[in-house]
Amino acid sequence: MDRVIEVSHLYKSYETAAGPFSVLKDVNLIIEKGDYVAIMGPSGSGKSTFMNILGCLDSPTSGDYFLDGYDVAHLGGNALAQLRNKTIGFVFQGFNLLARSSLLDNVALPLVYSGQDKRIRHEKAKQVLTKVGLAQYFNSRPNQISGGQQQRVAIARALVNSPTLILADEPTGNLDSKTSEEIMTLFDDLNKEGITVILVTHENDIAAHAKRQIRFLDGKVIEDSSRAEPAMVEEIV
């Protein structure tokens, strides 16, 4: 069984004026390839910090984190940037598109940082934009399309470098329920294609799309329900 993510005895604490403040306390988690996980929990539970560490944007104070076989806790800045570029696709609550660039350029941006040439960049970007249903908007700017469409662009951008893992932080937080449902369907489809998806959300109906729900409270995993049996995952892959 391929393990995409393996976290053991993970701690994270911040230095504050009042002394060290622990955000994550001994988190252990294994996520397998093709899994569909929803991370839930109230504000301050540590789920965002955990996401940042999973996304190689932050490093743990102690403990181990293996992503796709890489020992992330002990990698340097450039190696982390490459992991983010090639292995992870980010989807944010606020879409986080570059307002000045066309949708095509937005989607192609990760390929710039992996050093692809222009022809390949545009080809792949068109391919994924078409996949998320925005074939007619290649040259539009983000402010010319709706929020749901913007989130599709962000998903296209996350997909363009064929990542093993998609990390979505409250992907439907800024969307109405109908659009949210459409976006979630898109995630469901991607997962069916074998891409590992991890969502952070605090809405139960969104979390229900995932096969597995993990609940955080006070820096600890308090609940981990697996819907899909490992055998089923294998079947899908």
Next chain:
Amino acid sequence: MFAAMLGEAWHAMGANRLRTFLTMLGMMIGVGAVVLMMAIGEGAQQSIKRSISSMGSNLFIVLSGPPNAGAARSATGNAATLNVRDADAISELDVVSSVAPVSMGNAQIIYSGNNWNTSIIGTTPSYFQVRDWSISEGYIFSDSDIRSATRVALIGKTVVENLFGDEIDPVGKTIRIKQSPFVIVGVLDRKGQSLDGRDQDDTIIVPLTTAQRKLFGNQVPGSVRQILVQAESDKVMTQAEEGINNLLRQRHNVREGSDNDFSVRNLTAIANTAAETTRTMSLLLGAIASISLLVGGIGIMNIMLVSVTERTREIGIRMAIGARERDILLQFLLEALMISIVGCLIGVLIGIGGAMFVKTFFGTDAVVSTQSISLAFIVAASVGVFFGFYPARKAAKLNPIEALRYQ
């Protein structure tokens, strides 16, 4: 990837056009000023070089009268202490190649109804060799003209223009100098301005003896106001100067410890000093102008810092999707560089335009050299990199999580 970043830098520049333009303005003015100032300096240097080469090379001028005659100073060249025999003696010196005694003054000249006041130079044929001057028409008078004091004249271009106009060929015509008729035997080549700004073409050259006997009526027969001496090479200049001094002191019976009754000036040295001064001046002008480049650079740094702050979120996004520190660094550095280089390009155009303006409206020579343009580019690029580096590094060192959270 570099091409993609260049494209992005270009877009970023276009995103806030007014701000980019204002930032560039500093560079534009700075580079324009440097190019213009260097053009003016270069123009001055070239005109000095022309004057020097028009003067003749390895040249001394021996003037009659003491260099500083006590409290009451008469202008040098007034007292009649030099004569033709001094010139002959100087020409015997080893290191001297040519000598030309000169007697000069101003006179009114007339040709049919036209009048012109010009300077008359009375000299020998060797004058043309010493001054490295040739004629464009006719012939130079000869030593036999000196012996028999014939009334022949060589005429400068300015005099031709004022006395004859464009239509008439002056050679063979007779003009009147101080009422005496002179036949024009040749026209002098154009020389241009001398170092002190005189028009060297506004002159008439006649045989020395003719000038002495028929035009200026010397009190002392054979006396001349100055003797031009050409040394054999630039290496023997000091030796020649010493030789002339010793010879003339001896001939004029100047006692040990007394002042000379003549003065020797090394014209080539004076000219070189003038050239050196102009060079220093133009360097100084360039240096002052380049201070504005520095100010322009600070402007770029300022705006880049604002830009980094404004685009914190963008930087966060780029980092999240895989930009390395050096990608971000390069991106902002390229932007700063592009602003300064484009500003520099426009500045060069402004400088060239300014030089043309100065040339047409002030008549000052202003020559834009490729050297000054390449210098401006190098300086602009260094300013871009130097002042762009700090903001770019600040951007590259941002924490991606905080950058993403930035509103």
